[in-house]
Amino acid sequence: MSIKDKIPEGVFKRRFRNLNIVNSITVNGIREGLTNKEMTTTTTRTGVPNSEAVSRGYNFASTWEQNAPLTEQQHAAIIALSHAVVDRPFPSKLENISRENNGLSVSTKHGTVEESGEIDGVLVNTNQFYKWFTDLEAAMKSETEEKYQQYVSTLTERIQTCDSILQQVDETLDLFNELQMQHQVVATKTKTLHDACDRMVIEKQRLIEFAESLRNKLNYFDELENVATSFYSSNTNVASENFLPQLKKLDDCITYVENNPQYAESNVYLVKFRQLQSRALGMIRAHVLSVLKSSTSQVQTALKGSGGNKATVSEGVEASIIYVRFKAAASELKPVLEEIERRSSRKEYVQILSECHRIYCEQRLSLVKGIVSQRISEYSKKETLPSLTRSGCAYLMQVCQLEHQLFDHFFPSTSEDITSLAPLVDPLCTFLYDTLRPKLIHETNLDVLCELVDILKIEVIGEQLSRRSESLAGIRPTLDRILADIHERLTFRARTHIRDEIANYLPLDEDLDYPGKLEQSPEIKSDPTSIELSSDVVKTWYPPLEKTVSCLSKLYNCLEQAVFTGLAQEAVEVCSLSIQKASKLVAKRSSQMDGQLFLIKHLLILREQIAPFDIEFSVTHKELDFSHLLEHLRRILRGQTSLFDWSRSTSLARTLSPRVLESQIDAKKELEKNLKATCEEFIMSVTKLVVDPMLSFVTKVTAVRVALSSGGQNQKLESAMGKSLKEHAFASPDKVAEIVQKVNAGMQDELPRVMEKMKLYLQNPSTRTILFKPIKTNIIEAHEQVESLLKKEYSQEEIDNIKMVSIQELQAQLDNLI
Template structure:
């Protein structure tokens, strides 16, 4: 490097050229990547901004683009400390670079060393601060522990205070509960003092409050038997209660007797003639004075009724009811008895029943209203007034009973049932059921007696008037009895109200239907069923007996038509009764006992072997046999049988010759068939049918003419009788239809036989009518 600065460029030596070439070769042989170049550019910018080291002055160094030479400007190399010579070789460059790197490193280390020192100082400062913070935290932790200890002690103190307060409250409540429980026991002396006081009675204003307190004490002691001496206190409390209830009973009796005495005094003063239980009697002294007495007793009686759920008060209330009924009965007994006796003397049994029941209902209603003033909560109970109402009802019952026993008229008895069942029980009691409920048992008792008497008289009537009926001559005068009626009687089987219709009926039939129509609404269905079954059965038997008598007096056909007529009427008239005409009869059968006894006597069975079927119990036990009788079915069966008999009798009357002819022909054919099988035939059997004596053309013609004459003469007579006995055309048609069928069938059978045995000329000479003509002829008779 030159000694002094020069603006001229430094001479280039061969070493510089070689170094440059080396650098260029190096650069080419080891090219930098783009990333490395970017890093070098960044480093260059960073270095350019940094100051030169102290020993290198920027003013005397000028950079060149190739970075291989420097030239001083203002100062010498000695002043700036720069390299004095020019770098001419690689060694010099490396040395220079090493020196420069050392300088830079020294500069960099100084910076970091200064930074390290700064950090060290700050770390020391932080350590000092941390020591102080640790000391502060130690103090804070100690303070926190002290605070926690104080808080724990405070909470413990608060909890102790709360426990003491709770304990105090519990002790206070216990003391109060103990005091409240002891109050019930302490009340004994107070209540006893008041109840044993001379001034204490049921009218005293303090009586009812003391009684209520006494009840509370008894209830409490009863519900807590575990307390000491509770049983002793309970006995004493009950003694006081009995005394109080006795005072109530005495007070009620006293007031009732006082009212009763005043009423009796008025009655005696009036001679007993003006006081009567009748309409408007509530305004009379009998009821007005007792209503005033009800006002006096109302507070006490209401108190008793409100506690009637307890046994002792229920007994006292019942006793008050009894005392009331006794006093009332003593007043109205004579009046009711006198009034019913007056009815009995003046009126017949039905009107007596109606008047007596109406009067008793009036008395019962008034008494119930008065009873409601005394005991409003108990008036709904029917049994409460029973000691008063029942004796009054007995007067009517005792009056009606003897008359009822001697009453034999079914109409009167049925009227009694209608009065009791419809008018009294159905209308009056249903309209005023609450106030008249006390009469119901007696009325039902009277009704039951009427039913019993009616049932007995009905059975007697069925036995005497139907089963044992002895007909008069005029009762059996058929068909003259029907012929005497003016005009044509119609509607007999449909229950026509024309009196002429009933005159044609056999009396037992009319009595049966009349009896059943009366009993149907009066008796219970089960009782009526039994009576109806019996009545229909004996009526049917009675009609059958009369039919046999008429058959002897007039003709068998009259007897049959009479029976059919009356059975039809009976069947139709009992149809509206909505009952089953069946009765199950149970009987005890001992017929098996004889065989068991024989086995026991022979030693085949033991009398005392209870484990076998031959035990004594089984041996001596009868068997129950049930036998069901249905009168309606029996009636239908009898009617059907008699209709069939009538049909067959009429059929036989008209076509009997034809039937005999067909029978003979059938017998001959059977004989011929059996003869050919046995190979035994005689000349009679082998002859053709028309050559037989009974089947000759003349004989057949004769029987055909005879049947034709019967159809012309006998059948109209039969139809006339049917019209006389059976007024209903539909009934006659039903009955005549099988007769017509039988007649036509007989003609068909004869025609069939004649066709097979006779020539057409012979059949024409016989004179057999065609079936169509026969049917037209028969239809014209209807």
């Protein structure tokens, strides 16, 4: 441990400031690590004796410095100390030291080192140095310990003070803990008291709410006496101010008691409340009846004063008195009726509201039924059935609209329900219905019935009723009923018309005058199969055809599709049969060809005229068949089967059960079938008329060839097998030439007449072209067959003598005829 570590820095500095060391063995020498030789030389220079003790001391110091080297920090402190010592002057006490003495000396004048801090003498050996250093160290330690002793004393006093303070703090803490415990006890008691207060407040609030709830519930029961006193009072009436509020209280009490049947005597209170409610509703009913009767009486008096007879009052005055005055007279009922409508969710008020509706309708009906009946009777006497229907419906719709507006004034919330006003509207509509129905039943004209359908379906229901559907909804059932009656009557008359005028039509002589009837008519330029037909064209038709087309065109937009389909199928079927019957009569009267063309003409017209109708002309007929019943009864009588064998197919139930036979008739397909057959018949008849000789010749040739190919069975055939075709009598060149001449004559004479008749009956060129095309084909095929035979069996000279027309010339000749 170095000197600096043992001596505090302040003491070290203070001690060495008092030393007068000149050219002595200083710490600088130790710090610089002087060797013994250097130390000896230095001592010699300074005049100090060169002793062995000094040498050992220096060696010891050097060894000490090597064994205990200083740190860099210590070196820096020593250097700083050296500079501080060199720069400062010696104290005045050390100035008397002899500067002449070159040895290491320290003088001490009075007292010891401890007293004066000075050392007088010369350190000549190590012991002296150690002794001096020990004394110095002891002095320094004494000074240091004294300082620390003072510090320890101070600390001890302060510790004692702190102990005293700590003891006081402990006592204070004990007091504080005790105070805290007391505070905790007080806080606990306070919290308990606070919780108890909160519970008491909550309990108080609960009791208050319970008392309030109980009071509110008891109020409903307490109201019984108040309401009963009010309703049984002689001064109470519906018009008073307190009536409706009391009625509302009564309804609330009934609702509450109904919803809480668990309360004691709730059933008893409910019965009493309902009794009061019945009394109140009875008062309302009586009040409404009284006010409405009074209003009716006032209006009737006004009517009598205006015209003497309400049936003779003008329509303007009638509307003013019946509707305006009645509305003003009955205005006092509006608050009560609105209150009833507002409570119509309850069944009791539904019933009283219905009663008010009925009373209102009865009073209004007694007021207006005479006027409406008289007005419709006047229309019935003056106008025709279509005009009566139009005027009566218009007047009835006007009355119904005014009545609906008046009803809406009294009952604004329930006026949309058409059933509410039905007791008034239905009797008024019945007047018109009862007036129209007898006339409808006796009406036989289809045109009038169709006009009635148009009036009701298009004008009344389609236009007027659709614009005011809400106010006129009550009249719609009556209009539909009248329209249904007209449909029924129209259907019946249509069937009668089809039966009498079409199916059972008895033709007159002029009806069968064909082709004279066509020849007498003016030239028809338009297409007779078109929809728009002139009167001249229609006059050439057979009357049942004209009646059928006219009837169907009238009924198409007047009847429902299902009904019209049945009538159309029946009409087309009987018309087709009637035309076929007439064609036979025409054939007998004129010619077979006239009958065929007559049938073709009218069937074509009928087919084209029914084409625009978008319906199916097929009808399914169902009928019961009992034909199997006789055979089953025979088997039962023979004992072949049992009557009571319910498990077999021959049981009584199956035996007596009829069979349902279904048959479908399509009038349009039947028409097409008849038309096709007639056209084919006409084509064959014209073909035979022109080329029948050629067809007979070809037939005979074919028969001969067949006989020759099958082999002869007799002498005559065997002899004929060796002959050629022209060697036969029927096929000689002269016979063939005769046949060709007959055909050419027919082509020149008969065929033009046929074409003239076709033009007379069938004015449409395309129709004639279609019908003549197979005739042309048949004629050309006949000529081609004969020409083929001639080329195979006859010479060219014979063919030239026969003078057969070429196919090209024949086609050109036929084309010119169309």
